Amino acid sequence: MSADAVSTPALPRLLPCGDAAISVEFGEAIDPDLNTRVLALQAALADAPVPGVIETVPTYRALLVQFDPLATDVDHLVAAILAACRDPAGAQRTVRRWRVPVVYGGDFGIDLETLAAHHGMTPEEVVRRHSGGLYRVYMIGFMPGFAYLGGLDPALATPRRLEPRLETPAQSVSVGGAQAAISSVAAPSGWHLLGRTPARAFMPGRDPVFLYEAGDEVVFEPIVAARWDALDAAAGRGEPVAELLAP
Template sequence: MSLRVPRFLPCGDTAVTVEFGTEIDDGLNALCLAFDAALTDAAIPGVIETLPTYRSVLVQVDPLVIDMPAFETRVHAILASLKQSGAPPRRWIIPVVYGGAFGIDLDDVARSHGISTEEVIRRHCSRTYRVAMLGFLPGFCYLSGADPSIALPRRISPRLKTPAGTVSIGGVQALFASVEAPSGWHLLGRTPVRNFMPDRDPVFLVGAGDEVVFRPIPAAAWDDLDAAAAAGRPVAEVVTA
């Protein structure tokens, strides 16, 4: 595995960002996830928590237990023997109701590209997405692998509120949301899947490194699936890629 030399960027006196690159790239993201897992397994005294992203890993540290030179030495040692997992990723089949009240931007996205709403849905569902990171709010899945033919810049005027379960696109990224939140993304549909439930085990259903495929379902199926998801059932189907 070809490794990039990381940059260490202090974030105050109790955290540091270990940065491996500056672009959105699946290989770079895989490196971040592998490093995050190896750092967790190393159980280094003074390392409190880690947060992997597209291109870096934020590490919270206790400076009274480990100083930055010692931490950097441990990081380089981990990277020298880092191996990417050979296990196939989990692939989640996520049900989505597209358009109408569930996806209020679907018509605009289709009109912007001069295609039908059915074609937007087909292209959106034809991809296998990779979960690059969870971020912004608990359980938000940032997905790489979006179809560039339906990409649009984010909205000029973000909405102050979008519903939990929103499935959307913004630039070259795709997303499915976990909780109600502001958003400048384009809303294509909505899934009943609860990716974040604090009282459920596991709290997060879909995780970084997993794969996601969206499957369209009729609006008539929403109520039953939403009730099942609210009761703690996964609703999404999981298979091994």
């Protein structure tokens, strides 16, 4: 990247989403730099709210800005967005890192062996590679608390199942294409289930209700199945179980 590119980042495309939202699109790829710009804009709009804006939704490569069309000066909003994008260093974010315990394989990860066979690896090799990575939460979507992760070892990238399962367990740790994920609640999925974490990504009534947020980092810690019951019980009482590592 040239120094010039750093000092004057390309401005995003502002795309209409009906009359009550704008998608601020920084690119079309899954890329940590694009996601960083998305999150920087989100932080800037949170620090200096534009009247009428209801909420923002960060995704891999775009920030969706939803507003009340009757209470928003759209020209002002666009100007604020572009100004924030010209000064991406204006909003500093603190990156959190989670250590997430996972029981791999068996009933906890019913696709571990087939995924290993698909890649000509042993299950142990898949676990070693999967738990050896540093992941980035690109976005939360699909279901409440469902974390889309980047940073998967490319050797583990696996096309999604042709037939999605109608139900997969809550807290599944899975692989779909080049992405990884931590699921929150039971849901249909075509992703490959490698394991399960006792940590609840989403738990109504707990503080915080949601563990992960876009921009967080995640590392996985393999644990033995014998530890599941105790950790699951603790999580059921509202303990995070996933551990926030010191910066």
